[in-house]
Amino acid sequence: MITNDLPSPADVAPARRTLVxxxxxxxxxAAAVVLAMTLIYSGGRGAxxxxxxxxxxxxxFVIVGLGQMLVITSGPGNVDLSIPAAISLAGAIAMKVMDGxxxxxxxxxxxxxxxxxxxxxxxxxxxxLLRIPPIIATLSSALIVQSIxxxxxxxxxxxxxxxxxxxxxxxxxxVSNLALVAAVLTAIVLLVLARTVYGRTLLALxxxxxxxxxxxxxxxxxxxxTSVVSAxxxxxxxxxxxxxxxxxxxxxxxxxxxxxxxxxxxxxxSVAGGRAEPLGIWGAALLLFLIVTxxxxxxxxxxxxxxxxxxxxxxxxxxGGGRKAA
Amino acid sequence: xxxxETALLLDDVRKSFGAVRALAGVTLRVxxxxxxxxVGHNGAGKSTLMxxxxxxxxxxxxxxxxxxxxxxxxYDTAAAGRLGVRCVxxxxxxxxxxxxxxxxxxLHPGLRGWGWRKRAEGLILEQLDAIFPGHGIDPKTIVxxxxxxxxxxxEIARAFTVTDTPIRLVILDEPTSSLDATAAEQxxxxxxxxxxxxxxxxxxxxxxxxxxxxxxxxxxxxxxxIVLDGRASELTRRIIVRSMGAADEELSEAESSxxxxxxxxxxxxxxxxxxxxxxxxxxxxxxRGDIVGLAGLAGHGQSTMLxxxxxxxxxxxxxxxxxxxxxxxxxxxxSDGVFPLWSISRNISVRSLGSLRRFGLIDPGREKDLAATWxxxxxxxxxxxxxxxxxxxxxxxxxxxxxxxxxxxxxIILMDDPMRGVDxxxxxxxxxxxxxxxxxxxTFLWYSTEMEELFHCDRVYVxxxxxxxxxxxxxxxxxxxxxxASYADASGEVA
Numbered sequence: 001m002i003t004n005d006l007p008s009p010a011d012v013a014p015a016r017r018t019l020v021x022x023x024x025x026x027x028x029x030a031a032a033v034v035l036a037m038t039l040i041y042s043g044g045r046g047a048x049x050x051x052x053x054x055x056x057x058x059x060x061f062v063i064v065g066l067g068q069m070l071v072i073t074s075g076p077g078n079v080d081l082s083i084p085a086a087i088s089l090a091g092a093i094a095m096k097v098m099d100g101x102x103x104x105x106x107x108x109x110x111x112x113x114x115x116x117x118x119x120x121x122x123x124x125x126x127x128x129l130l131r132i133p134p135i136i137a138t139l140s141s142a143l144i145v146q147s148i149x150x151x152x153x154x155x156x157x158x159x160x161x162x163x164x165x166x167x168x169x170x171x172x173x174x175v176s177n178l179a180l181v182a183a184v185l186t187a188i189v190l191l192v193l194a195r196t197v198y199g200r201t202l203l204a205l206x207x208x209x210x211x212x213x214x215x216x217x218x219x220x221x222x223x224x225x226t227s228v229v230s231a232x233x234x235x236x237x238x239x240x241x242x243x244x245x246x247x248x249x250x251x252x253x254x255x256x257x258x259x260x261x262x263x264x265x266x267x268x269x270s271v272a273g274g275r276a277e278p279l280g281i282w283g284a285a286l287l288l289f290l291i292v293t294x295x296x297x298x299x300x301x302x303x304x305x306x307x308x309x310x311x312x313x314x315x316x317x318x319x320g321g322g323r324k325a326a
Numbered sequence: 327x328x329x330x331e332t333a334l335l336l337d338d339v340r341k342s343f344g345a346v347r348a349l350a351g352v353t354l355r356v357x358x359x360x361x362x363x364x365v366g367h368n369g370a371g372k373s374t375l376m377x378x379x380x381x382x383x384x385x386x387x388x389x390x391x392x393x394x395x396x397x398x399x400x401y402d403t404a405a406a407g408r409l410g411v412r413c414v415x416x417x418x419x420x421x422x423x424x425x426x427x428x429x430x431x432x433l434h435p436g437l438r439g440w441g442w443r444k445r446a447e448g449l450i451l452e453q454l455d456a457i458f459p460g461h462g463i464d465p466k467t468i469v470x471x472x473x474x475x476x477x478x479x480x481e482i483a484r485a486f487t488v489t490d491t492p493i494r495l496v497i498l499d500e501p502t503s504s505l506d507a508t509a510a511e512q513x514x515x516x517x518x519x520x521x522x523x524x525x526x527x528x529x530x531x532x533x534x535x536x537x538x539x540x541x542x543x544x545x546x547x548x549x550x551x552i553v554l555d556g557r558a559s560e561l562t563r564r565i566i567v568r569s570m571g572a573a574d575e576e577l578s579e580a581e582s583s584x585x586x587x588x589x590x591x592x593x594x595x596x597x598x599x600x601x602x603x604x605x606x607x608x609x610x611x612x613x614r615g616d617i618v619g620l621a622g623l624a625g626h627g628q629s630t631m632l633x634x635x636x637x638x639x640x641x642x643x644x645x646x647x648x649x650x651x652x653x654x655x656x657x658x659x660x661s662d663g664v665f666p667l668w669s670i671s672r673n674i675s676v677r678s679l680g681s682l683r684r685f686g687l688i689d690p691g692r693e694k695d696l697a698a699t700w701x702x703x704x705x706x707x708x709x710x711x712x713x714x715x716x717x718x719x720x721x722x723x724x725x726x727x728x729x730x731x732x733x734x735x736x737x738i739i740l741m742d743d744p745m746r747g748v749d750x751x752x753x754x755x756x757x758x759x760x761x762x763x764x765x766x767x768x769t770f771l772w773y774s775t776e777m778e779e780l781f782h783c784d785r786v787y788v789x790x791x792x793x794x795x796x797x798x799x800x801x802x803x804x805x806x807x808x809x810x811a812s813y814a815d816a817s818g819e820v821a
Contacts, residue, residue, distance in 0.1 A: 195687040199677045204676055207665045213653050213675045214636065214662050215730065274667050 023268035027283030030316045031290050038294040050293055052176065058285035060135040060244075061256070061263050063237045065281040066189050067230030068260035074226050075206045075273035082123060083234040083260050085145035086116045087253030090154035090235035091242035093158060102163040108241055116235025119145055122227035128160075128223065150250055157247040168243035178240055185233070189278045198222055206273030207259035234260075262288065266313060287316065332392070333495050333526040334379070334411065339388035341374055343717075348374040349385065350550035356495060357522045361517060363541030363558065365531065365566060366749070371550040372530050373719065376497050379528070380413040381406035392494075410494035412485040414501050417475055422470035426450055426480050429469060434489040453483040457511055457516040473625035474658065478504045482513060486520065496520075497528045502536060503746045506623040506775065507809070514540045532749055533549040533776070534563045546570060567750065576676060596738055596769040598647045607793025612771060614737075617764050619783030620773040622812045624743075627792035628773040632740045635771065650737025650769070653677055655727055657743035657773075663727045664715050671697035671711040673726050677734040700729035705755065721748045728756060732763060739763070741772045745779060757782050777805055788812055 035054075039047055064083055071080040086176035098108035119141060126137035160168070170177050193199035201222040204212040213219050237256065242248035265271055266287065267280025291312050295305040333356045341349040348371050356362055366372050377383040381403040390667075392409055393399040412433075412488045414417075427447030431437050437446050447465035454461050458479050469477060478501065485496050498517075502510035517527050517540060531537050537544060538558050546554035546569045554561075554569040593613040601607045610631065612618045620628040636654050638646040656662035664674055675682060675693045682692045697711040704725050708718060715723060724744060731739050745753055760770055760782070772783055780786050786803055788796040788811035796811035 166570060191687070195690075197683070197688070200672070200679055203668075204665050207667050208661070211656070211662055211665060214656055216651075216653060216734070216736075217676060217679075270667075270821070274665070 007266050014282065015282055017198065022279075024277045024280035024283060026268065026319065027266050027280055027287050027316060029283075030288040030312075030319075031283050034287060034290040034294050035044070037111045038179070038290065038297050041294075042297055049251040050290075054286050054289045054293065055179045059176065059178040060237050061242055061285035061288070062064065062281050063185060063240070064181040064234050064256050065263040065267070065285060067233035069264040069267070069269050069276050069278065069281060070189070070202065070226045071230045072261070072264055072269055072271065073206045073273055073276040074202055075209055075222060076271070078134045079138070079227060079261065080123070080227070080230045080234075080256060081135060082142035082145065082231065084117060084253030085142035085149065085256045086119050086234035087238035087256055088248070088250055089119070089145050089149040089152075090116045090245070091239035091248030091252060092149050092250070094239040095158040095242050095248045096153070099159050100159050100161050102161045105161055105164050111240045113232055113235050116231045116238070117228045119235075120231030121224070123231065124224045124227040127227075128220070148287050150217075153248065153250060157249060159247050160243045164243045165246065167272040168240055178244065181236075181240065186278050186282065193276055193278070198225055202226060203274055203276065206270070208274075259279075259285075259288065262313070266317060287312075332356070333358045333360065334409070335391045336375075336378070337389045337391070338788065339375075339385045339390070341380060341383060341385045342379060347550050349378070351388070352550070352552055353545075354545065354552065356526050356528065358494075358526060359521045360526045361521050361540065361542045362526070363526045363531070363537035363544040364528055364547065365534065365537055365544065366547035366570060368747075370547040372547055372571075373499065374550075375547070375750075376413065376499055376528070376530065379406070379411060379495070379497055381411070408491065410491045412493060412496045414482050414485045414496065414498040418474075420469045420477060420481055420484075423468065425466050425468055426463060426472075428467040429480065430465070430484050430487055433484060433487065436489045449487050449489070449664045450483060453487045454479065456482050457486065458512050460553065461509075474504045475506060475509065475624035479509060486516075486525075493525045495526045495528065497530070499530045500532065500534065500746070501529070502531065504624060504743075504775065505623065506625075506812075507777075508623070510536070532753075534750070535567055538563065538566075570749075570751070594649065596649045597771065599631065599635060599638075600644070600645045601793060605793040606793075607795060608787070608797055610787055610794055612769050614767050614769055615764050616785075617760060617770040617772060617783045619780040619786035620771060620789060621780050621786045621808050622789035622795075624775050626812075628789050628790045629742050630792065631789070632742050632771065632773060635738070636740055648738055651735055652738045652740060652777075653731035653734045654737035654740045654742060655731045655744040657741075658747045659720065659723055659727065662742070664723055666714075666716055667716055669712045670701075670706065670708060670715050670726055672716065673715045674700055674711075674729045674733060677730045681735060686779050696733055700726075700733055704729050704732075704759065705752075721752050722750050725752065725756075728759075732759070737767070738771070741774075742772065743773050743775050745774065745776065753779075 027243045070076050093250050094108040094112035098104045113268035126132050127134050163263045201217040263284040266284035291309050336354045339352045389397050390401045430450035431446040451465045480745050541558050544558050597612040599610040638648045639652045682688050707722050775776050785799045787794045
């Protein structure tokens with residue numbers, strides 16, 4: 001009795017076939033426009049250099065952004081403020097364990113990621129067991145970890161092993177290795193979100209926590225995984241950053257906190273949770289880098305640069321945001 | 327009190343959503359002080375019509391006029407408000423983070439200056455007292471802390487509060503669906519009084535006896551049109567059901583189809599919940615293939631029991647034992663059920679993801695098949711299962727939630743008053759489904775606020791103030807027995 005109520009295929013066919021761009025396309029388009037304007041101003045000089053620098057630096061933002069995106073997707077109020085601490089700690093541990101020796105690269109990487117992921121577990125426990133709001137929990141764990149990193153690193157700058165430094169600054173088939181790492185991680189995250197129980201649970205959780213629980217999805221496990229992955233990605237970023245910039249420093253994670261949130265949100269991920277846009281992070285990271293490049297090329301003063309950056313971001317969100325309603 | 331004066335007149339109102347024609351030319355006159363009952367299937371256009379009346383939806387064509395043919399241009403929520411048209415929505419529209427009094431203020435911008443909160447509280451309290459005497463609601467309570475039934479009372483009372491604009495018409499969408507019998511009775515008698523005072527009401531309900539007794543005139547909608555419009559006194563349930571296009575035999579057949587078997591000894595026990603020390607009462611148990619009803623007044627611990635059983639799977643709690651995986655069909659779709667950003671298909675598969683995997687990843691082919699199977703089996707009305715869940719009407723969303731639970735591997739299905747706002751032919755279909763699934767060995771625990779529904783169960787437990795006060799077997803299950811048990815200890819407070 002229900003089937004005969006269905007609109008016949010003929011009714012459905014002329015449905016509005018207007019072109020609806022995926023959300024993640026907008027920041028990428030904006031990045032392309034900004035790049036084009038830069039190149040027009042410079043008369044096309046340095047195109048290759050700008051592109052390759054943009055992709056390399058964006059890669060690090062993408063890696064931390066992916067973790068932050070998962071956290072933000074898990075629902076309103078969730079954010080990981082311990083990312084800079086995880087970056088500093090992982091960078092310091094990796095450099096110290098590797099101690100400039102090529103043979104210790106794997107051990108250093110494992111120790112650094114292990115420490116970062118332990119931070120993720122600690123964050124989860126603070127939030128779930130002690131019921132501390134995520135902002136406070138991750139902020140306080142960040143303070144503690146930052147102090148540990150200071151005590152541990154003693155401010156000494158240890159050089160990365162040559163093979164590792166070569167990897168971080170090198171290229172494969174013309175693409176920077178960091179970008180390749182970030183691309184692989186993006187692909188994995190995309191796959192995980194769409195095709196695994198964890199991914200679906202996370203997206204369900206972000207839309208409606210209570211409904212996710214009542215639908216029988218493993219909510220607690222998904223929260224723990226998210227917390228650990230975010231810290232782990234930040235840790236990886238820290239190690240790669242140390243390898244890339246010739247050693248770790250204590251405040252090297254600083255700029256990644258706001259950036260990780262910015263690339264996530266500009267990329268189209270819903271702040272209210274439940275909708276993640278891994279590809280948008282790429283567009284957003286490229287956009288942020290290219291804006292700075294463009295404004296530098298224009299030779300603007302620092303103050304004007306910041307104002308312009310803010311205006312451009314608001315414009316992109318306003319244009320792209322209106323199309324988010326799925 | 328049907329007068330010749332018109333409260334509101336719709337003329338040839340049309341509304342389409344894409345390819346779906348929700349209103350295909352509706353002409354409807356509501357007289358001043360008239361009680362109009364509106365019935366129809368899911369997707370018949372009732373909700374759309376109501377949203378048009380409320381000014382929430384702008385019709386594609388047709389006119390709306392008031393006061394003797396004066397057409398209202400740009401009929402929107404503000405215009406509706408000025409005319410004194412109020413709505414009680416099925417999806418409750420109260421702000422859960424505000425108090426009852428503050429919610430009342432939302433409708434009345436005139437309450438300002440010193441002491442507005444007190445005046446708003448007085449206003450809503452007065453109205454609650456007028457409609458639901460003995461309601462026991464403190465207007466200082468945060469809405470989120472109220473039970474669903476009490477929230478509904480506040481929502482209804484709020485619609486009848488008056489400060490500056492006199493009320494012309496109140497539209498009530500399934501107002502009694504979360505009310506218990508007493509409160510529903512109180513509401514119907516209040517509507518009667520209000521109508522004598524010149525306030526018209528449009529009463530949307532799936533409970534036909536209720537509509538027939540509450541309304542003077544009944545309008546039946548089907549596929550976006552009015553197919554029957556007559557005086558309630560001249561209509562019967564049978565005539566209405568026939569006009570909706572459903573076979574009415576199904577209902578009577580369903581009532582007699584319940585098994586007579588009372589031998590539970592040979593079937594393994596699936597569910598056992600012993601009374602908690604804090605509440606006392608009887609224990610609850612269910613065997614494989616049982617359909618067990620949870621009865622009693624709304625909000626007396628039935629949902630709490632279901633959640634307790636839901637949480638028991640995979641835990642070793644001697645007081646609450648379940649012998650098979652558990653799935654829950656929520657009744658409060660918005661807060662417990664749908665994932666609004668997802669397609670219908672994803673909303674269904676979410677409970678079965680584990681079994682849809684191949685090589686550790688969810689297989690899109692299997693997911694599609696699952697959705698297609700359940701679209702067919704439970705009759706979800708949509709051109710495409712990849713459409714968003716919110717593109718479905720409420721009843722069809724509910725079907726998707728049934729499909730979610732039934733498609734899973736769960737042996738025990740908990741149903742938390744799942745038929746709220748579902749039309750009767752869908753209900754009849756789902757009842758048959760439940761019976762068939764029970765015969766295949768699934769166990770159902772079914773909380774329902776509708777008496778008629780409980781007769782589809784093999785036996786019922788009656789709840790009162792958080793504990794089980796009666797266990798009625800098939801032979802003892804009568805409306806009177808259930809009602810008596812529901813009010814067992816109701817000496818003082820009646821919720």
